[in-house]
Amino acid sequence: MFDFSGLSTAVITGEEDVVLDLTQKAISAKVDPLSIINDGLIAGMNVVGARFKVNDMYVPEVLMSAAAMKAGVALVKPLLTSGETTTKGTVVIGTVTGDLHDIGKSLVGMMLECSGYAVIDLGVDVSGDDFVAAVKANNAGIVALSCMLTTTMLQMKTTIEVLAANGLRKDVKVIIGGAPITQEFADNIGSDGYATDAAGAVDLVTKLLN
Numbered sequence: 001m002f003d004f005s006g007l008s009t010a011v012i013t014g015e016e017d018v019v020l021d022l023t024q025k026a027i028s029a030k031v032d033p034l035s036i037i038n039d040g041l042i043a044g045m046n047v048v049g050a051r052f053k054v055n056d057m058y059v060p061e062v063l064m065s066a067a068a069m070k071a072g073v074a075l076v077k078p079l080l081t082s083g084e085t086t087t088k089g090t091v092v093i094g095t096v097t098g099d100l101h102d103i104g105k106s107l108v109g110m111m112l113e114c115s116g117y118a119v120i121d122l123g124v125d126v127s128g129d130d131f132v133a134a135v136k137a138n139n140a141g142i143v144a145l146s147c148m149l150t151t152t153m154l155q156m157k158t159t160i161e162v163l164a165a166n167g168l169r170k171d172v173k174v175i176i177g178g179a180p181i182t183q184e185f186a187d188n189i190g191s192d193g194y195a196t197d198a199a200g201a202v203d204l205v206t207k208l209l210n
């Protein structure tokens with residue numbers, strides 16, 4: 001079994017070169033790409049989160065960890081591609097207004113893309129109006145909202161309200177996710193579903209579009 005400790009440590013210390021090197025070694029050793037992400041990269045980022053919480057790491061260091069993690073994910077991404085040529089449906093994804101966290105959202109988008117969906121990634125700090133415009137422009141069937149801060153959770157409710165005010169709620173399913181989200185919250189704000197991780201989001205989209 002591949003030893004992921006070096007890879008996780010390099011995410012924690014924000015050493016992008018080392019992350020790239022060890023991710024490449026894992027790929028060459030034919031380690032399951034999802035395992036590289038979950039057991040290596042996300043495992044490291046979980047430690048960053050715990051240390052950030054108790055002020056044992058600060059924003060500049062966390063940004064370096066985030067950059068290192070993204071570099072590793074980018075290396076793994078081509079291995080996850082489904083190879084399908086027709087899309088199963090279109091998903092508009094973004095992190096809600098006021099929230100700048102994009103790693104989890106991008107992972108969800110990547111997994112959806114790799115599972116055969118067309119993904120329109122609007123990035124971070126996305127307003128309800130921007131979601132509406134993207135749904136209309138791309139005839140999307142799903143809006144996927146990500147949020148990592150308790151202070152921005154209610155922006156998900158606002159976004160759903162803006163979609164409804166624009167007459168889109170009937171035809172478009174809304175799914176939500178992110179560290180502070182619970183099933184109870186998802187039900188309370190009238191979303192169509194909640195997933196705890198990227199693989200769960202793919203299952204949810206598949207269920208909702210069938």
Ligand code: B1M
Nearest residue numbers: 049053100101102103104144146149150176177178179197
């Ligand atoms: Co911020 N941050 N951060 N941060 N940050 C958290 C979220 C925090 C929990 C850290 C902590 O205190 N332990 C805390 C929030 C506390 C709270 O609200 N209760 C926090 C804070 C406070 C802040 C600032 C306010 C700090 C400050 O400035 N004082 C600030 C806010 C900025 C803003 O957004 N306006 C801030 C800034 C930052 C950085 C910019 C430094 C950086 C973000 C860099 C980037 O994203 N490009 C950052 C980071 C990296 C984190 C932590 C450490 C890691 C997040 C991450 O990328 N995890 C985070 C701590 C933590 O989460 N434990 C923290 C890895 C990623 C793979 O997981 O994003 O959870 P995650 O995504 C998962 C699932 O959640 C799920 O699937 C993903 C893959 O499995 N998922 C979905 C996500 N979206 C989904 C959507 C779905 C379904 C599933 O369907 C649509």
